[in-house]
Amino acid sequence: AQTVTQSQPEMSVQEAETVTLSCTYDTSESDYYLFWYKQPPSRQMILVIRQEAYKQQNATENRFSVNFQKAAKSFSLKISDSQLGDAAMYFCAYKRGQNFVFGPGTRLSVLP
Amino acid sequence: EAGVAQSPRYKIIEKRQSVAFWCNPISGHATLYWYQQILGQGPKLLIQFQNNGVVDDSQLPKDRFSAERLKGVDSTLKIQPAKLEDSAVYLCASSLESRGDETQYFGPGTRLLVL
Numbered sequence A: 001a002q003t004v005t006q007s008q009p010e011m012s013v014q015e016a017e018t019v020t021l022s023c024t025y026d027t028s029e030s031d032y033y034l035f036w037y038k039q040p041p042s043r044q045m046i047l048v049i050r051q052e053a054y055k056q057q058n059a060t061e062n063r064f065s066v067n068f069q070k071a072a073k074s075f076s077l078k079i080s081d082s083q084l085g086d087a088a089m090y091f092c093a094y095k096r097g098q099n100f101v102f103g104p105g106t107r108l109s110v111l112p
Numbered sequence B: 001e002a003g004v005a006q007s008p009r010y011k012i013i014e015k016r017q018s019v020a021f022w023c024n025p026i027s028g029h030a031t032l033y034w035y036q037q038i039l040g041q042g043p044k045l046l047i048q049f050q051n052n053g054v055v056d057d058s059q060l061p062k063d064r065f066s067a068e069r070l071k072g073v074d075s076t077l078k079i080q081p082a083k084l085e086d087s088a089v090y091l092c093a094s095s096l097e098s099r100g101d102e103t104q105y106f107g108p109g110t111r112l113l114v115l
Helices: none
Strands: A003-005 A010-014 A019-021 A024-026 A033-039 A046-052 A064-069 A074-079 A088-096 A099-102 A106-111 B005-007 B010-013 B019-024 B031-037 B044-050 B053-056 B065-068 B075-079 B088-095 B110-114
Touching: A003 A088, A003 A099, A010 A019, A019 A106, A024 A074, A033 A064, A033 A074, A046 A064, A046 A074, A074 A088, A099 B044, B005 B088, B010 B019, B019 B088, B019 B110, B031 B075, B044 B065, B044 B075, B075 B088
Parallel strands: A010 A106, B010 B110
Antiparallel strands: A003 A024, A019 A074, A033 A046, A033 A088, A064 A074, A088 A099, A088 A106, B005 B019, B019 B075, B031 B044, B031 B088, B044 B053, B065 B075, B088 B110
């Protein structure tokens, strides 16, 4: 079964600085999708960014970008110019067909 | 556009009691998901519907959990009887279809505490 690992239970970053959240996954498939979701305290989970495995180019959404290393099965999220509103739980997720697996999450704190 | 609605937001029951959660997806979304999120963990997919048919329920504890999506719109998730380990947040999500990259939109969740 596919597994998703996030080795950093908690991270903190100074406002306006850059932080990178790690994610690794295990799969024998070559075609799949990867996602980063954000879950703010007491608020709904929202999609931050997604990556198709067959695309070599790393996805970017404004201040959020990923470093996708397919051979290493690594999918890290970089947040640039961190803002107070970025404080949340961040979940990495893997999807292939009906199989959708979330990692355990990383709690990000943003320090003013 | 209204988001995914869930009710109730909180529920406290005693073990062996029954409980039901309701979800109303975004209008026009064919796919509906139920997740269980235990404190400190990521969400775990329980069941996925495509319209009113079940696509995947491989991780649903069928001896005590049931779910239905009548008419392909609203959905209910029931637990009968509840156990202490069922304490969790139950999230509902919907998407237009079930393509691999389709964005899932999540509801606020129902927080269940089983005493």
